[in-house]
Amino acid sequence: MINIAKKKLPLPVIVLLVYLSFCAMSLYTMRGTLAWYGEQYGFGAWFANDVWAFFLGGLIPLGIYELISFFVFKMMTVRLGRQNDVASLRYGLNFAVIAANIVLFALKFVYIAAPLYASLLNIILDPAVTFIFVGLYLWYAFKQNYIDKTLYRAAVTQVMGAFIAVYGLLALIRIMMSVAV
């Protein structure tokens, strides 16, 4: 099995990739948001367009992701000890999130097939797909022996618990911040 942490990309590159994946994932929602606020506050084509929607869409999710992963892995380092390769664990998680975001981006097109249920499906799929990818990644990370076997439970609790909490919170925010109520 390929060890993705063996050849590490530079930090700016991996952050950029994560950001772009979040941009793609959030594009659909951000288009609507920019369209609404652009109309309300008189922004013209210079701002309320797809390019801005793409690049702005990834900012907030990236910030949340980086913040959460920073604290989660900081705590993991303290909890699991330095002898475990927490740095590789964190590095590899970026790829899991990128893959999840690309799949979610593709799933946004469900609106074309079922617009009535697209919102419902997105609210379900966003956390579910991410949860699945993070779970698969943790299984991979255990295979790669990034952390000791006796600490699997702690790692799963810490990482997946954080993702459930964050994505659940984001879903609630999305419900409350529906712009055209």
Next chain:
Amino acid sequence: MKKFTRVLCILMCVAATLALFGCADSGAPNYKKSDPSTFAVSVESVVQKLDGFMQGRSDRTSYTEAEKSAAEYLRDTLVGYGYADGPATDGSDGGEGSLPSLPTEDDSASSLGMIREFSVNDEGGLKLISRNVVAVYNADSASGKNVVIGAYYDNFYSTPYAESKRKGTKSAGALSNGSGVAALLAIAEYLQTEKPALDYSVTLAFFGASSVNNAGVKSFYDKMTASEKRGTVLMIELQRLGVDHVYAFSDARETKREPFFDGIAAENGLDIYKVTQKSPVITDVSGLNGIPYFQWAMYGNFGVFFNHNIPTLNIVGANWETLDLTDRESSDNDDMEFTERDTLSNLKKYYPDYGEKIASAATLVVKSLEDPAFLETMEYDLENFPDTDYLNKNWIWYLVVLGIALIAGGIMMLLTSRLAKKYPPVPPQPRKMKMAVFGMDYEDKNSADIFVDIRQPEPMDDIFPGVPNNDGSANVDPFGCAPPRETLAPHTDVGTPFEPSVPTEQNEVKEREEPVNTSVDAVPAEEETQAGEKAEEEKSEIDNGSAEDSATDGNSQDNVVPEPTEKKPTAPTAPKRRAPKTSASAAPKKRAPAAKKSIKTESADSAEEDK
């Protein structure tokens, strides 16, 4: 890894491009535009109607006399087309053009037939009166089916009443919505002129007070009887016509009516655009019209009908083909709607084809009404209109999120419990730290303690990062307050108990003078015996080792530990951190000080014997 990254980047770029441009159909009609002179409703007719309506009626502010004046103009026009006006309390006395089944409006307001007054209360309790103008074609239809075609005619030119917090926009509303009124008047005229044989009635409604929460259309819907609501198969709204394109939009969901209207447009060469999936979807959950999504094409009075599961068609002017995500009217001109620039002269100036656009919208409607498949198509959509009420209830969505979180949490707990069984966590062992001095015990294999030899000359940075050793080997000053190394005075006159004893004459004399049994006091007799035995063994080992060392290492004199002499055997070799278990350094594990002293004692005895 590089390859993977490249592939990932390319895939993302392709997907983004497809999302923005590739997957969306162009909204433009894919047929050749025909001659406007062949339209069922002529361009000259709609231009004339718009001119007539706007003549002296720039101010049609809701709830004002100006609005009432506009309503009266519309009534007179409709009467001129042949629609009958008069009080209508029920369906018994209504002929064609009357309102047989629509009840009278607000009891306090007088019923004027076509003009339907209604009242609303503002936040301060002030009673405000506005009017809808309603005419019906083919009111005696046996089928009981009905099509409502509507357009709002008021505007927000000035403040509607003194207490209102909203300021007027000074917008004359030639585009919004004089153009829609002109189209509706043209349709009304066409129906009375051509008198098509329809097996359903057509209600033509001009809504007042639309600028204030769509009060006119809400009143209109509320006053409909239950049978009328059930019999309404379609509601068509005409608004903001005359700008770049005319769109006909039914729903983001697949419907039967939108392809039907597209087909009618294609047959008649009408320049009617379709709303594509490229149009931004604005809401995630709570839609404006009772559905969990919203597009610009869903903005209008028809939402009241749509919200009550009546199929709708919005015929609206806009240009949603640009990169701009907002509700644009044109790619070349600034938006006019709800601004001072929305005047008839500006409409003619910036949109010379406005008459053609309005005429094409009116033609689309009348040609559709005349099509034999019309009623069947609309009834199909009515029967298959999905109930979306439950999708607009936020508590359902909160429950969904909660359910997902619970399921995910359950899976995680199950997973962790299995992992805990398979790989039980090891409780951390508390480890004590001991400072060892020369000759003290060292940790052994089974010891849980950490021994640190403070005499160790090697850096201990792995244990105490930044703390200098006693030999000054660490170069880091953790507190940044130490003086430069050059300024430190050398410890020439201070001896430490850890320095290896250098045999001098004084020391030798001292050792000779020292009573031999002083050390014995510190060690019990039994232990002394044992230690003595061990010391003998050790001595022989050391002697062998030093002999080997001296044989193999010519620089052994550089060692800090002095050479063993005949008179005074040396102590165990210089201590090493985490003492290696070599034969040379196989120092006694226990009671080393006693053993050392025993060695000293024995060496003194042997010295005496030698003497």
